[in-house]
Amino acid sequence: MSSNSTEDDLCAPDDTLCRVREHQQAVIIVPTLLLFGSLVTILALILLRYCPERTRPRVTARQSYNPSSHRHTQRHRHSHSHSRHLQGIDAPPGLNPLEHEELPMSVQQVQQNVKPIPVALHQTSTERHLEAFSQVTALPVSFPIKPNNAVSLYRARMGSRDVVLSVLKETANSSEKQHFLGFASFVSGLGPHPFIPTLMGVISVQPPFTMVVEELQHRDLLGFLWKCRQDNSGLESPYEMTEQRIFTMARQVASALNYLHSQSCIHGNMGARSILVSSNLTAKLWGFGTAYRRTQNNSSGEVEVMELKKWQAPEVLARRGATQSSDVWSFGILLYEMATLGDAPFSELMATELLQHLQRGKHLRRPAACSNSLHAIIRSCCQWNPQQRPSTSGLIGQLQAGENSANGRTVLRAPEPINIERYIREAGYGEGYNYAVL
Template sequence: MSSNSTADNLCAPDDNLCIVREHEQAVIIVPTLLLLATLVTLLALCLMRYCHERKQTRITSPQHYRNSSRRHTQRRSHRHHLQGIDAPPGINPMEHEELPMSVQQVHQNVRPTLAAVPQMSTERHHGAFSQVTALPLSFSIKPDDTVSLYRARMDNRDVILRVLKEPANSSEKQHFLGFASFVSGLGPHPFLPALLGVVSVQVPLMMVVEELQHKDLLGFLWSCRQDNSGVDTSCDMTEKRLFTMAGQVASALEYLHSQRCIHGNVGARSVLVGGDLTAKLWGLGSAYCRTKANSPEEVEDMEMRKWQAPEVLGRRAVSQSSDVWSFGILLYEMVTLGDPPFAQLMATELLQYLQRGKHLKRPATCSNSLYSIIRSCCHWNPQQRPSMSELIRKLQAGEKSANGRTVIRVPEPLDIEKYLREAGYGEAYNYAVL
């Protein structure tokens, strides 16, 4: 029997109130609930569309940057010095959209992650960068396929933009930001290049580092070698200047050791030289990789064997004493104006050579006091090598008595192919550190 007939049986034909109550659920409540559900669904869809539009306005595509750049250029056509800038995609020096630049602080004994961002951060915006141009890699052997380098001006100073190429996968992004976090966690030091900021919110990801005019020390030494005429006084490498610059690198290395960080890649290629000939230690990639690696062998291919201490060549752990050995090799590079160490040997022969008690030969341009420091750094027994504090004292004493007038000259011209062969690392390696 139908519901209508049931209601008729329960209610008198003229009792309208009774009939309404019997049909209340089917006629009133159910349609009302359906109407409310429809309204809630429409409201949710509207909110989702509104939030999506807001997000699009905050995260603007690189194509929008280029279009807005054209409009901005038309409005400010008098800024001719910014026209024709070779900027990477997404970097528009004439755009003034604010871009947060955050740096994650980490301790050296903790692996960096991307989860936490500290409250203290350095923020920049796209308009802060001007005169962005591609940076040619001096003496580059194997360019980094994931990073592009650009010169720029920011806050009236020259900077280097270390830009992660697009498209980059999540692992490359994590490595890039992890390295920036690692460098930031080291803190400031007068003889470490200053990290001025990190673009970590929008692509392209960037590290902003101060630019040092003479770039890497190895290239600077080669320039001094070629300038035998003495026209360029900035290339007049005297023994006194050598002691000064070596002391600056040693100060940075001592600071890294105090932060429980082993550099592991000390050499002229890993030192940058400023316009005032201040030397600053860089090349921290292997130190960062060591914080992630499970064993020293995992970072072995990032270091060049002829700069490694014998215990490292023997696949034992890298230590602070290993850095001291490499520092002695750096002194050899400086006094020879960029000669490779152990040039007469193949890299695979070096460990056996050292096991027989052999050592670096004294260069003709090296004084007795400097050579004694080199020999003490390159002692076979790690315990017999000086500590960094003792080494700094020796360098300071040597600086006081060093010859500051006689310029170090090497008559042999630079032969890059010969250097690569004698240095023992060839095209499979890259010593471009920025």
């Protein structure tokens, strides 16, 4: 008799449970083990296939940075298309020991070896080597007024380029972190322009949060103008200002301001302190802190009151809000600063007296050795009625014409070096301080 017949005889004909027990090993357990083994094998193959890619930093678009507390304007959303020109990278370990500071960026590999990738304000970007930044040194503050205690500034080399690192301090609170990342997002949204400092990227994946911007050798225009006061006779010195150079640099700034206005953005902090100067004396517009705060603040009056009043248009002094025409007024004050090699405007007045002074029809005094064409542009920018001031596009044309006919040989001189303490008093510096030196 076969074995099957023997097993069947052990169970009663109607005992189904007995028959299941007799055959469970062959019918249930073995197929189950085979199925489990197949699933484990398939899972192992999937992990081997996809694990290496998960370990690589992933790049996301800048739009991924979207804190709920940030109000992004329509202009800012429209400008996202420019972010494709920027490059981003993960925070290099070499930055961790630094004490920290203030400026825009995300790091990338040496420029020649890296393909352009979108900047990542809230995610990682490409890998970064320890030697990404070299020759890192603290950037001295040249203007001793109320520094930003939340950030630290450093000068460094990134590949073959000189850059400035603005690093958020580890002691920064949540509000300061939000402001830092929000400002970085705002600046990156402005997009590239030849007369705006190049934003190299923003490190925001992990502390220390860092912005990286190209370094401009002569730093702020105000300090450059003060150096032009020195006697450089007989020397080949870059610290020389002619009227033709005033027109050239002013045209460059006007071009950047016109670009800003085309994005429905008001600068709100125009002045020599907010202009940076490169090694070839190209002027680039910076100092966007006020413009960013305006996007975060419902009351424009609360923003403008923080800035230097002697650069503000009458309507801003009267708390009627800033407009693009208000930037044009401040641009006229900038031209005055350039023509006087860094004198404070309305130096004979207290800031609280300025509005009444202007209401009486008074104007800026004419700088010594200022040509009729340059003085005419200053007067047109500083018209009481905003509608009578030129547009930024009109300004560019006037400055171009002045540049073509201006004196490019006679070097401007000032009677004496700048006295910092007197300048601070005459410029009306108080608690509101927004100096944009890099």
